[in-house]
Amino acid sequence: SYYTGVTTQPLEARLWEHNHGNLGAFTAKRRPVKLVFTETYDRITDAIARERQIKGWSRRKKEALIR
Numbered sequence: 001s002y003y004t005g006v007t008t009q010p011l012e013a014r015l016w017e018h019n020h021g022n023l024g025a026f027t028a029k030r031r032p033v034k035l036v037f038t039e040t041y042d043r044i045t046d047a048i049a050r051e052r053q054i055k056g057w058s059r060r061k062k063e064a065l066i067r
Helices: 011-020 044-055 059-066
Strands: none
16 A cells, blocks of 8 residues: 655654554554655645645556656
């Protein structure tokens, strides 16, 4: 499965949290988590809007973005 999320902390720290911390059921049940794609935004509101857009996509469309 593909998880889409937003963070303001360094990506390495967030990835570590997903793999070792107690952040919630979605990633805890799908370990190890691997980063396959990233985008950077200056404004958090833009990042959240993009996250919502991607979350609405089909698996096939997400895989095209990753490629």
